[in-house]
Amino acid sequence: MEDLNDLVAFMAVARERNFTRAAAQLGVSQSALSRTVRGLEQRMGMPLLMRTTRSVSPTDAGERLLASIGPRFEEIEAELDALRAMTDRPAGTVRITTTDYAANTYVWPRVQTLLHQYPELKIELLNDYGLSDIVADRYDIGVRLGDQVAKDMIAVRIAPDMTMAIVGSPGYLRSRPVARKPQDLTLHSCINLRLPTRDSLLAWELSKGRRELQVRVEGQLTFNNVYQMVDAALAGFGLAYVPKDLVEQHVKAGRLSFVLEDWFPTFVGHHVYYASRRKSSTAVQLVVDALKSGYRRVAK
Incomplete structure (x- = not known):
């Protein structure tokens, strides 16, 4: 022993x-x-x-x-x-890997009730843009965009398609040339997102009709958190490439403006996924069911 x-x-x-x-x-x-x-x-x-x-x-x-x-x-x-899982009181820790945006938008709001219902259930929620291997890194559940999920995983959709947007504050935009095409982004200070696994910055994927581009941008600021990127854009430090629904309220209020709106790409929505060997765990299944049911309620 x-x-x-x-x-x-x-x-x-x-x-x-x-x-x-x-x-x-x-x-x-x-x-x-x-x-x-x-x-x-x-x-x-x-x-x-x-x-x-x-x-x-x-x-x-x-x-x-x-x-x-x-x-x-x-x-x-x-x-x-x-x-x-044979007991009536689900217990143990469910480890979840996702991004800050998905955690705040989909995961955390939908698991809170479970924590109240099952005091012996624990949830460990980790934000990571590195596309972790949930088996190798010993996670029970992953939450990623649909096209980022490995084919050997059990995956269920939990969110609608996600559109990415480019935004800047009115004050910043008044000081820079109008961006009419993706190449004009080189004239702007852009706020980057750091990707840990590839030791690189996220390329801005853009699409218009059948045209698709990946643009590498530069600027003063780099974060590993989209919420800080939004805050920096609001403060006038440049353009940010973030989920559209995260900034729509700021655009409506006039605090931010869309840039190159006809180039905004849309991706397959978030899925919860897990390895087949974990499917018998009641705790894991409870979390998966909570994430699924949350999407069904929103989708109706």
Whole structure:
């Protein structure tokens, strides 16, 4: 049993690649976690992790161990979830990855009632533009645009199609040339969105009829949160490329104006998705059903 606990500790560090985050996840101190992993390495007779002052990563032996035991521990967790599902009181933590916009617009408003109804249910909601692999990163549920969902996932639509818009404040627009075509964006200060996985900035996808363009823009500001982008646009720092329904109230109130409106693209709406091995969990199914029913009510 000691070895099993130590293996769980090793997997947490190897996956997080960080002792501090792994310790927080396991609810132990960083020093205790470090001693546990070193003890496992001593019993194994080989290093499992490479440690530097800036990073932690598995050795070749550590990678092999993680690949061999990880799926088995996941099978045990899935079976425990299935057993918990046999009770009348759904419990456990449902981990969800999505973006800040989808979390605020669709997920959080629809799961609040569940938290009141089921006190033993916990929800961990993480905002991420990196298109995480929900199986590898140990999420139960993902919420993404329809064309961003992997084909081997079970996916259900929870939102209407999403249109992206370019907006700027009236004061900013008075100081710059009128943008009549996408190429004119080079004359403007544009507010960028950082994508973590590709270490790049989000290209502005535009479409008009059958024409589709991806425009790389430049400006003073870069965020990883669309709400800060909207705030910066309202403050007159440039043009922002954000979900249209997020800024419509500001446009109606005259605080923002649309730019290149005939080039606004529309994407397949958000879907909730999960791996098939998780479908037997009552807690996961409750969250999925809440997200689905919320869309049905809106769609009517």
